[in-house]
Amino acid sequence: MEPLTEAEVRELSSKANAIRQTIIEMLVAAGSGHTAGPLGMADIFTALYFRVLKHDPKNPDWPERDRLILSNGHIVPVRYATMAQAGYFPVEECLTLRKFGSRLQGHPERERLPGLETTSGPLGEGLSQASGIAYALRMDHDSNPSTSSGQARIYCIMGDGEQDEGNVWEAFMFAGKYKLANLTAIIDRNNIQIDGYTETIMPLEPLADKYRAFGWHVLEVDGHNIPQFIAACEEAKAIYEKPTVIIAHTIPGKGIREIERDYRWHGKPPSPEEAKLFLHELRTMEGKVESEHQ
Amino acid sequence: MLNPELHLREDLFEATTQSATRDGFGHGLVEAADADPRIVALSADLTESTRTEEFKKKYPERFIEVGVAEQNMAALGAGFAEAGKIPFITSYAAFNPGRNNEQIRTTISLNNVPVKVCGMHAGVSVGPDGATHQALEDIALMRVQPNMTVIVACDAEEARKATIAAAKTGGPVYLRFGREKTPVMTTAKTPFEIGKANVMWKAENSQVAIFATGALLHNALLAARELEKKGIAVTVINIHTIKPLDRETIIREAKSAGAVVTVEEHQIAGGLGGAIAELLASDFPLPIEFIGVHDRFGQSGEPKELIEHYGMGVSHIVEAVKRAAGRRVHV
Numbered sequence: 001m002e003p004l005t006e007a008e009v010r011e012l013s014s015k016a017n018a019i020r021q022t023i024i025e026m027l028v029a030a031g032s033g034h035t036a037g038p039l040g041m042a043d044i045f046t047a048l049y050f051r052v053l054k055h056d057p058k059n060p061d062w063p064e065r066d067r068l069i070l071s072n073g074h075i076v077p078v079r080y081a082t083m084a085q086a087g088y089f090p091v092e093e094c095l096t097l098r099k100f101g102s103r104l105q106g107h108p109e110r111e112r113l114p115g116l117e118t119t120s121g122p123l124g125e126g127l128s129q130a131s132g133i134a135y136a137l138r139m140d141h142d143s144n145p146s147t148s149s150g151q152a153r154i155y156c157i158m159g160d161g162e163q164d165e166g167n168v169w170e171a172f173m174f175a176g177k178y179k180l181a182n183l184t185a186i187i188d189r190n191n192i193q194i195d196g197y198t199e200t201i202m203p204l205e206p207l208a209d210k211y212r213a214f215g216w217h218v219l220e221v222d223g224h225n226i227p228q229f230i231a232a233c234e235e236a237k238a239i240y241e242k243p244t245v246i247i248a249h250t251i252p253g254k255g256i257r258e259i260e261r262d263y264r265w266h267g268k269p270p271s272p273e274e275a276k277l278f279l280h281e282l283r284t285m286e287g288k289v290e291s292e293h294q
Numbered sequence: 295m296l297n298p299e300l301h302l303r304e305d306l307f308e309a310t311t312q313s314a315t316r317d318g319f320g321h322g323l324v325e326a327a328d329a330d331p332r333i334v335a336l337s338a339d340l341t342e343s344t345r346t347e348e349f350k351k352k353y354p355e356r357f358i359e360v361g362v363a364e365q366n367m368a369a370l371g372a373g374f375a376e377a378g379k380i381p382f383i384t385s386y387a388a389f390n391p392g393r394n395n396e397q398i399r400t401t402i403s404l405n406n407v408p409v410k411v412c413g414m415h416a417g418v419s420v421g422p423d424g425a426t427h428q429a430l431e432d433i434a435l436m437r438v439q440p441n442m443t444v445i446v447a448c449d450a451e452e453a454r455k456a457t458i459a460a461a462k463t464g465g466p467v468y469l470r471f472g473r474e475k476t477p478v479m480t481t482a483k484t485p486f487e488i489g490k491a492n493v494m495w496k497a498e499n500s501q502v503a504i505f506a507t508g509a510l511l512h513n514a515l516l517a518a519r520e521l522e523k524k525g526i527a528v529t530v531i532n533i534h535t536i537k538p539l540d541r542e543t544i545i546r547e548a549k550s551a552g553a554v555v556t557v558e559e560h561q562i563a564g565g566l567g568g569a570i571a572e573l574l575a576s577d578f579p580l581p582i583e584f585i586g587v588h589d590r591f592g593q594s595g596e597p598k599e600l601i602e603h604y605g606m607g608v609s610h611i612v613e614a615v616k617r618a619a620g621r622r623v624h625v
Contacts, residue, residue: 110405117376119405125369125397132373170366
């Protein structure tokens with residue numbers, strides 16, 4: 001893949017900003033949900049859906065598609081907002097989040113919305129499912145190299161607090177043993193979880209060393225540097241002997257000063273008054289531009 | 295009398311042919327795999343004792359060893375199914391679905407993917423291993439999950455057929471098997487259809503309908519024969535599918551008898567007894583006596599000795615039938 005031009009980087013950043021605005025709007029309309037995580041992952045979701053993933057919004061079950069498994073289902077507003085921007089469904093549908101009868105459940109359900117690979121929310125299960133998919137698609141490819149799905153890559157997004165779950169490490173061990181090189185895990189390393197900072201609740205460090213010890217290729221990136229993240233995904237494709245984990249350092253609540261780095265924003269939505277302020281902040285790019293009507 | 299339409303074994307009461315339901319599973323898995331290349335099997339370090347060994351030998355490339363990690367195995371199974379496979383995930387029932395219940399709930403039942411959860415060594419008849427390994431709540435755990443089918447085979451032949459049938463449902467299935475060799479009652483000709491109960495023992499003017507599941511069905515049949523000699527007519531129905539229940543057969547047999555006994559090697563709460571009680575309470579209330587484990591854990595011992603100790607022997611069923619007959623509702 002060619003490196004991004006400056007104009008392309010600007011365009012992707014602008015998309016990420018629009019996704020953040022949709023996240024705020026949908027959380028206010030829902031009246032509940034998580035704020036910090038979805039905002040913090042907007043740049044990575046933008047990079048995935050608009051640059052990295054092989055996918056077709058008009059044909060969500062396309063066998064050759066790359067699979068994106070969201071393990072920490074509570075940040076799903078960012079996935080819904082990004083999918084809407086990518087053309088899976090109208091952006092207006094985002095405002096049905098968490099409402100009765102909506103396809104956009106509070107935690108994602110595969111059976112309800114095409115384009116979701118799995119149901120998630122209970123933590124620690126995504127990497128296992130991603131490993132099962134990766135193993136199965138590799139089996140198909142090995143038995144018949146012309147199988148259309150055999151070239152697909154599997155991405156699994158996990159939270160850092162989620163690494164407390166024992167099931168996660170069973171999956172890291174499994175994928176390491178079977179050298180699932182078609183699998184890339186992405187850790188949202190934002191250092192917060194519900195009760196506080198990750199290193200206070202249950203220290204994770206040295207996290208990179210742990211993954212290496214489990215047989216994984218480890219990369220660390222700035223999760224808000226879109227070109228750097230895309231380059232890491234490209235590097236993962238070149239590693240044939242091991243699965244790759246990208247530790248993406250992110251700022252929870254990124255884009256809104258009042259939310260950034262504050263763990264108290266992990267699991268609550270903004271009030272309508274706060275949302276007005278936050279949307280102004282996003283629309284004016286943190287005060288860098290004056291007009292909200294660009 | 296034994297139902298002649300079911301082609302049951304002639305030596306059923308002598309119990310000269312014995313085999314473990316887990317062995318029937320092992321053979322059934324290979325047969326199912328012969329017919330469908332999508333079938334894969336996952337093992338959590340218990341390949342030999344779950345009888346997944348035969349599959350592993352024949353289809354090494356479709357066998358996946360996951361180590362002692364039942365939670366991972368369940369969610370991995372969901373992943374395999376999401377990618378188009380039909381995975382059988384195998385371990386002891388105490389861990390699968392005991393340990394990994396939530397993984398099954400979220401990634402298998404809610405996802406509604408065709409993972410076949412296979413729990414071996416269920417019940418007190420595991421014997422010397424003791425309470426930790428004697429799953430007595432697995433039917434209850436699986437029965438309450440939407441989309442999940444629950445099957446308990448009565449013998450090795452039925453286990454073989456159930457395994458083959460489970461592979462074809464397109465949805466999640468829990469299959470419960472035992473460790474011990476138990477009497478083989480059915481033959482290759484005995485019909486097996488998921489959700490269709492088999493009336494094993496028929497009688498004119500039945501006073502009590504005995505609904506039994508698993509290997510204890512043999513004790514229920516022995517009890518029926520003994521009761522017949524004492525002039526008490528009963529019917530014995532094999533409820534191999536606990537979910538979905540064969541409502542039509544159960545209500546018909548219960549109604550014509552007027553009282554019910556349920557028989558299972560499981561806690562009476564939430565298992566077959568609970569399922570039948572729920573059905574009858576809402577559709578046709580009748581007195582029920584419950585044979586099973588009454589809110590206790592198991593312990594070490596010989597299988598037969600434990601079955602007797604926990605009140606699931608032939609004499610216990612006979613007494614339960616007498617009590618039920620005394621409470622009979624005349625309809």
